[in-house]
Amino acid sequence: MKEYEIYNSLKVPKGFKIILRLDGRKFHSLTNNLNLEMPYDEKFINAMIDTSKDIFNEFSPSFIYSFSDEINILLSEIPFSGRIEKLNSVFPSLASSALTLHLKDLEENFTFNKNISTIPTISFDSRVIPIANNGGIVKYFKWRQDEAWRNCINSYGYWTLRKDFSAKEATMKLKNLKSSDIHEILFKKGLNINNLPIYQKRGVAIYKTKKQIKGLNPKTNKEENSFRNLLFVDKKLPIFDKDFFKKIDII
Numbered sequence: 581m582k583e584y585e586i587y588n589s590l591k592v593p594k595g596f597k598i599i600l601r602l603d604g605r606k607f608h609s610l611t612n613n614l615n616l617e618m619p620y621d622e623k624f625i626n627a628m629i630d631t632s633k634d635i636f637n638e639f640s641p642s643f644i645y646s647f648s649d650e651i652n653i654l655l656s657e658i659p660f661s662g663r664i665e666k667l668n669s670v671f672p673s674l675a676s677s678a679l680t681l682h683l684k685d686l687e688e689n690f691t692f693n694k695n696i697s698t699i700p701t702i703s704f705d706s707r708v709i710p711i712a713n714n715g716g717i718v719k720y721f722k723w724r725q726d727e728a729w730r731n732c733i734n735s736y737g738y739w740t741l742r743k744d745f746s747a748k749e750a751t752m753k754l755k756n757l758k759s760s761d762i763h764e765i766l767f768k769k770g771l772n773i774n775n776l777p778i779y780q781k782r783g784v785a786i787y788k789t790k791k792q793i794k795g796l797n798p799k800t801n802k803e804e805n806s807f808r809n810l811l812f813v814d815k816k817l818p819i820f821d822k823d824f825f826k827k828i829d830i831i
């Protein structure tokens with residue numbers, strides 16, 4: 581029967597790094613059901629960060645970038661011998677169970693919608709993106725960060741318009757507006773989008789940083805400097821460019 585497993589041998593091309601992009605399935609309903617704060621809910625964002633940390637601790641990727649309901653994972657060393665079926669099943673299932681547990685921890689902080697009384701089932705989809713070179717890494721993450729920014733403007737625009745219009749009307753109005761028009765509307769309503777927290781505008785990254793630690797060397801009995809790799813959650817990201825990825829030793 582083994583010959584029926586026809587996708588078994590599908591693998592990442594040799595010599596490539598990959599990015600896995602996980603995206604929450606039907607998270608619009610999930611966030612509605614949990615009555616999350618609109619458009620950004622710190623509890624939910626922290627649960628997504630904790631989920632990303634779990635992925636980091638399990639698979640040691642080089643870099644994770646998250647905003648809204650997506651988690652982008654850069655893998656330089658590819659597990660499961662690069663088998664696509666494994667990558668596209670193990671990572672999203674790990675993310676689903678981790679996020680469920682982190683949201684469960686916060687359960688008492690949610691005011692559930694009428695139909696539910698507990699955290700609903702959670703799933704993520706997953707895709708594998710082969711990356712040929714360092715330029716590809718910068719280009720990819722810049723593309724996702726631009727999306728985070730678009731998402732930020734649109735969601736603030738939507739929730740501001742919703743104060744005066746129905747969901748349908750607000751969506752229609754947004755469709756015809758340029759981002760400069762949305763800025764203008766928000767500004768008139770007293771919201772300067774430039775003053776929003778950086779993590780809302782640019783997303784959050786998780787990566788290792790080298791930290792200098794002073795400690796006593798028991799052999800020499802002298803104080804010495806050593807370096808330790810620590811997991812760092814970056815909520816104050818710059819706009820992604822080559823220099824940023826060089827500085828954090830990704831490229």
Ligand SMILES: Nc1nc2c(ncn2[C@@H]2O[C@H](COP(=O)(O)OP(=O)(O)OP(=O)(O)O)[C@@H](O)[C@H]2O)c(=O)[nH]1
Pocket residue numbers: 603604605606607608609611616617618619620621622624625648649
């Ligand atoms: N209120 C709130 N909603 C959020 C937050 N982060 C993500 N979301 C929701 O997550 C959705 C993510 O967008 P999509 O991935 O396009 O929508 P989806 O419902 O997950 O649809 P599929 O991915 O196609 O299954 C947004 O539309 C928001 O409704 C948050 O911090 N607060």
Ligand SMILES: [Mg+2]
Pocket residue numbers: 603604605606607608649
């Ligand atoms: Mg989604």
